[in-house]
Each structure stands twice: as C-alpha cells, then as structure tokens.
Amino acid sequence: MKAFKDSGHLFRVAAVFLVGFIAFMVLRNLLVPRSFGRYGHYRADAIAEIAALPVSYAGHQACETCHSDIVDVKNKGMHKGVACESCHGPQAKHVDDPGSVVPDKLDTSMLCPRCHQANLAKPKSFPQVDAVEHSGGAACNTCHQPHTPAIGAGGSQ
C-alpha cells in the first residue's frame, strides 16, 4: 500500500494510537461501574445500596398493630404524641420476632428526667421538675403512669 511517498510510518503510528485507544476503551468499560453516570457523576447503584440497609427503629405504626390497648390508653393523656420507641428504644428485632426478643423493662427514675428535668433552656410551657426535689429519688411510676402521666388520669399501664 502506497498512499504517497514514505507514508508507511504514519500508518504505524496510527496503528499504535488505535491499539492504545481500544485498550483504553476496554479498560474503561471494565473499571467504570455500569450505573456510573445514570443520574450524575456518581454510581447510581449506591442509592439502592443505602436504601437497602436494615432499620433498627420499627416505627410506631408497627407497634400499634399489636399493642392497640396501650395506644388507646396513651391517646387519652399528655404523652399522646410521643412515639413508643422514644422511651422503649429501637424495637425492630422485637417486631420481627415478638416471641423471643422481649424489650427491656425501663427505669423511670432515669428515663423521665431526660425530658422533664428542669432546665432554663427548655420552653417555659413544657412541664419540668427538679427530679430529686420532686420525688426524693422515688421512681416516677410510683405515682405517675408513664402512658397517661397526669395523676388520676386513669391509666394502669
């Protein structure tokens, strides 16, 4: 093949570039994940991976499917808006296997002051007490029922 005089070296250089280009495309194809660039300059599969992580807090809707009696009691009192897992902690394992995973009993003298211990920075309308002065160290549930906390509100749980 003689396109013009002494043109052979041009074709050899072009061949080297072509091989390099093909090698680049093959490597790029192997190394860049399939989903990279689907929505932007990132791996779109990462979104599905993060979404697939397991949950620890089941959500109050899950609790309410079984414990409707306690929901009825709670809805009568000031703790109506407080979700179950605010106090009882993460219970997704209990929801998955209610028989063998039993939630811990709670220590009200430790738990209640987390919210109700008096602090100047809390909103004035929020009910606050100095726990020691208020009860002398007695557990809060000696007098208050946590699900309907007002004394004499009629809750037994």
Add this chain to the structure above:
Amino acid sequence: MNITRRRMLVLLPAAAVAWKYVLAGTPEASPNYQMTEHWWAMLIDITKCIGCGSCVRACQLENHVPDGYFRTWVERYHIEDWQMEYPKVDSPDGGKNGFPAAKETGGKNFFVPKLCNHCADSPCTQVCPVGATFVSPDGVVLVDQKYCLGCRYCVQACPYGCRFINPQTQTANKCTLCYHRITKGLTTACCEVCPTGSRQLANLKDPKDPIHEFLRTHSVQVLKPYLATRSKTFYYGLDGAVR
C-alpha cells in the same frame, strides 16, 4: 446453526423480554418508592426542642455511628443581651445525654438541633474528586461508601460541620436523612423519637405535606443563608446568633 423462520419467531419475543431486564438494571430495594415523587427536607421547630437528646441517641443506634461522632447533635445557646456575635454554646457529648442545668440565669437559653442541611447546591458534593458523594434525585446528600477514598475534602467543604471520617471505615460519613427508612415509608429515626414533634421530615414535592401550610404561615430560616447552599433544613424560631 441454521436460523429458520420458525426459530426466529420463537427467539425474537424471548430476546425482547431479556432486553427489558437488561434495561431495568439493578432492582430497587423498595419497589413502591418513586424517587421522582420526592424532594426531601426537614423542618425543625426550635420553640419545641427540650434538649432531651433522644434524636442523637436514636441516630447513633439506627445508623451505628461510633461514639464521639455525630450525624445529628443538639447545641445549647446562651445569649446575655445584645452581644449576638458572642453566644455561649455548649453541646456535651452532642447533647446525647441531655444538658446540665444552666448556670447563667440572665438572658435567653435555647436548644438548636443540627444535622446535615441536605443542600440542593451542596458545597460538599462539589469538591469530591471521585464522585463518591452526590445529591440524589430525591434531594438527599449521600456518600457512596464503596467509592469514598477518605480524602476529607468534603469534611472541610461543609460549612455546617456535618461530616466526619468514620474511624472504622476511614470513609466520609454523614446524615443520610435515614434514606433506608424514608424509602420504606418510615420517618427518620430522629423524627420518630422526637417526643415534642420538634423535628419533622417533609416531602416538598407532596402538595399535601403539612410543611407547605407551615412554610406559608410562619417565619422560617435556614442556617447561613448568605452561602446560598439552598439548604433544605428549615428552622422555625431560629435566633440570629445561631451559626
């Protein structure tokens, strides 16, 4: 192999079905969740926050955040009088175990819960050299843990201090707005446990979301609005001294 007309008629529909699966890509973890129908945000009502630290504890348990690191935390501000430039701020262990009684009695005291602002124009995602952090199509700033090199650019770039390097994985870590929960129809762990409803997750693309009525009728701010990050964490009752 000779391809007869009969064989071709069998193969074509089979190929069409197979091609559909090729186009579908990785199946979504939550089949009913549509990214295009969501634009996530959070509303924080400072006037309701009691600084109990439930959100901080719930976040650490839900997302396995190592001790001493925070995806969300609560700060307590104390401002004497007119010295708004010099507020006294404390946040013992991120407010995880509540706050000790305030010593200063004069002036005002209040709590400010903080978390990733999930900015629509986020400074942190722009600096990532490998495309490991991004704003998802539904408006959540996420980190691809498999792609992150741990170079710390994004940690420096966040003007709100919301990122850290996880000492266990040596990759950037931050609030995901509980992406694994909100895509399953649950609210975030912090919103779930907030006893006073101070924190509320919101979907700005849902016209029925109560946040729209709230935003239309209340004075709401974002943190550092002058940075034009288009933050999506809205604060009601925010004091000018808060950074």
